[in-house]
Amino acid sequence: MTAVLDRPPVPSDPPPTARRAAVDWGPALAGAVRKLDPRGLVRQPVVFVVWVGSVLSTVLAALDPSVFGWLIAVWLWLTVLFANVAEAVAEGRGKAQAATLRQARTTTVAVRPDGSEVSAADLQPGDTVVVVAGQVVPGDGDVVEGIASVDESAITGESAPVIRESGGDRSAVTGGTTVLSDRIVVRITSRPGETFVDRMIALVEGAARQRTPNEVALNILLSSLTIVFLLAVVTLQPIAVQAGAGQSTTVLIALVVCLISTTIGALLSAIGIAGMDRLVQRNVLAMSGRAVEAAGDVDTLLLDKTGTITLGNRQAAAFIGVGGTSDAEVADAAQLASLADGTPEGRSVVVLARTAYGLPERSVADAVPVPFTAQTRMSGVDLPDGRRLRKGAAGAVQAWVRSLDGAVPRDVAEVVDGIAGSGGTPLLLASADAAGARVLGVVHLKDVVKPGMAERFAELRRMGIRTVMVTGDNERTARAIAAEAGIDDVLAEATPEDKLALIQREQAGGRLVAMTGDGTNDAPALAQADVGVAMNTGTSAAKEAGNMVDLDSDPTKLIEIVAIGKQLLITRGSLTTFSIANDLAKYFAILPAMFAGAFPGLDRLNVMRLASPESAILSAVVFNALVIVALVPLALRGVRYRPSSASAMLRRNLLVYGLGGVALPFAGIKLIDLLVSLLPGIA
């Protein structure tokens, strides 16, 4: 579409490891203690209920001290603390990165074109400043004058400098980056405190994290389950008293805490932060958590052909002789004609001649290269022996041969149509010498699908995601490439308006659309798409319109973003299932412990044969707390995700987290009980 066409493909697979910070437990623990403040905990209803339980049980233990009472109180506090640790660890990962970003931001003084100095913090949108080599760009903006190489490593982690110039799609500069050469004039587009770097800092620190719609919905479900269990336990007491089996408040608190979904309640927030963090690790910045969630829901992916699906340029795939000329002769002539051709297409001709026909690269002295012009639509070479070789568009070359009274063999049309029909580009090769002019053959140029793309699109199809290739090519060419790459649909001869219309059409059908873009003319489509990933090399307009920015400017990354979105939701669902499934074992631990005294028959429900009522209840509480810690790494990493159909994924996750969630606590509680029952005052 735009600058995508001339950007070389960027390898995407290895995420920059430099950005991945190790878990730092010290500060996380400190953060967790700070988070014990109930005002912050109200946002997490499940954890808040545990907090209230902790306070109550502490008061009760202080009034009527017993080993059991104090142990329960301590473990309830630990439960809250572990929940906070999960969140603090998730946030801590971003903190280190935020610190480096802050250093980049602490510039400085900006210089106006008239030479006056102004503090970078006072710059307003519309101001213009001059930045020369060695200086840090004071704020986000567009280059309005000049060209410069800029070091953007502070933001992207990529040390190779990039070119920024006025006009076009490479005019955007980001505050905090360093100009390495030359001088540019920048018109500022961001408000103070709202620059890209500022937003990034807020994002990675979790400060700007708003809870996403799905997280809110899950929180509502968890809250209502919490209320149900609270009710079940609160109403239990009058019934138990009537039955002569009244319980101490400490035991009732322990029962509530064990029944409400503390596992997912404690990890919910960490899962969300970690999801954002996984994106940051892949050098993608999501402007909202909502966008990350939407990525998991995407039904239709709009992918630009060039740079995403195919390698940047067409490449020679075959030499075909016409009118009696052999293929090898065509290869020889084509190589000669392309020796001076520095374009990727020309290089690919030389390379193919070498690899397929063993023709070494040569240099011919005194050969006069004839460059491509828009008028002739041909390029070639005039050899010292008088031979003139030309290659170019079929029409242009045929016209050239006829103008020299040369012959165009009858099979030319057939070969040319065949190549065009298969989605390739035919390049006609002709020669003229003393004997006259004639068409020698055809070079078959074609788009080369990036290796591995077909497999990825097959994966996407299994996940139920439809792929649409967007290209400026004609329909036939586009279809051929789409078929080769395994793309579902194409938008050929696409204008930015077509793209926008396609997105709106998909959305009207209830589908969510994701796309990448970088040019200013992509901005409306980026804004319309549910997930719009702007390339960091793109214009500020594009970056403003999208809801994610890819710092590596790799359009293929869209596929990874979808996977991260899905993984985020799967992690939430799996841990919720696990958490609810845990309740069964806890009932079997606690109910007999509470009531077997009054109704000895209930001891038969004590299937785990736990040592004593106290040890049973304490073991359930301890298990409940420890399982949070045990699952923190899983919450941060996300559950294993492999692209497959919804049915297969559900089966697997139900098996692991549903049945596992039923079985694991039986073993866990029993194990803890074996240890706990050794304590004096418990057994």
Place this chain on the structure above:
Amino acid sequence: MSSTAAGWLQVALLVAALAAVHRPLGDWLARVFSAERHWRAERLVYRAVGVDADSEQRWPTYLRSVLAFSLVSVLFLYLLQRVQQWLPLGNGRPAVEPGPAWNTAVSFVTNTNWQGYAGESTMGHLVQMAGLAVQNFLSAAVGLAVAVALVRGFARTRTDRLGNAWVDVTRAVTRVLLPLAVLSAVVLVLGGVVQTLSAGTDATTLAGGTQFLPGGPVASQEAVKQLGTNGGGFFNANSAHPFEGPSAWVSLFQVLLMLVIPFSLPRAFGRLVGDRRQGYAVVGVMATLAAASLALTSWAQARAGGAALQLAGAATEGQEVRFGGPLSALFGTATTLTSTGAVNAMHDSFTPAGGLLTMANMMLGEVAPGGVGSGLYGMLVLAVVAVFVAGLMVGRTPEYLGKKLGRREMTLASLYVLTTPAVVLAGTALAMSVDAGRSSMLAEGPHGLSEVLYAFTSAGNNNGSAFAGLNANTPFWNTALGLAMAFGRFLPVVLVLALAGRLAAQGRTPATAGTLPTHRPLFVGLLTAVVLVVVGLTYLPALSLGPIAEGLS
């Protein structure tokens, strides 16, 4: 034939009959609620009520219509009971006291049919016919209407219209309940159920004594009592009374009547949302739960605990020996799974495990298959919860039938799940903490708790069956259970209709390979587990002090 063999045969007959009937009836139900044309009789009703039958309502209007209609029904039924001494066919019965009159009015309008009174000695024929029987039709029709509105919410896109409550209620009566009830009543009369306007006769027994044999329009009421999953008996002994349940055949037929509409509705649902497999999945969950419950109950009843019971071969106390143990288990299971509440044996006398199961059936929220209409909407709301959790596990914002389940949808579904347990548990705790509640308990210890818990479970879930052994005709119990029935019926209705409105307003997300399939056995298993875990586990602490403690002691 041994009792066990008869039991198996009865179940086989029942399943065969349901399998045969659910298709035509389900298809008919779908047609009834999507047909454009009105019958002439229906037009007369619309004109009389002053309703524009061709205009559709938004969900708040639909809700207001349903609530207003129910309120008027309660008032009418209350008044009718209070003035019955001046009405014809009163058989000399005095006016019903305010407490029981309120309780009975709410009970019949909410499709609960909890009866704190003895039918034959309290109600005259006119109240039975014009009051109770009419509400048997109307309360079932309201349930159907609400269910249909929710199904329309799933089926429609980008609209705020859910249909017309008056039309839906009227059609439910004229096109579904009345024809089926007439047919069934004839079958019941042929089977020996009484149908007369006479108050009864004195008969001379073989021993020379005289005995009063009560009469009344029983068959006509009996048909809709079962068909509409109402359950309010003409006689105090309900279907255990020889005039109401004269033979095993009739008893089995009554079981069929209870189950036939609830088990046919999923088929109608599947047709209305344009994917019959969705209906089969719902019916699959209902059938799985029902089969498991029946198997467990039958096993618990057949497995005798004490020496006397072993001598008898099974737990026969309180069982209708004319029907045999298995049919009592079948009837007890069906009546508690369908919110009917009719009984042909006293659940109080079931084994503790059997009694526990009848209670657990209701605690699942009356969804397997549940009451007429209410069973389907209850199950669909639980499906929403199941899809939400499962949908996350496949990595998408969960969607059921193409409708996204976001914050608002989950708020409504969560509150629905919360409502009934809250009513039941709060009621039980209240009754156990005040003297007015406790003094009505006949039994001590866990069995006493079972009676109280059963009463509130039955009222909150609009079942209406009683554990017996509880003197519920006191001001406290009449009021508390009346409130439990009203909250247990109408709060869910509000939430369901609000949910229907939200769903109808949405567009539809097309299904892809990435969408959670909701018609496969895997989902059936998942939804079954959600019903058991999310709804069932809530009651485990209370149950452990009642029937579980009793059974394990």
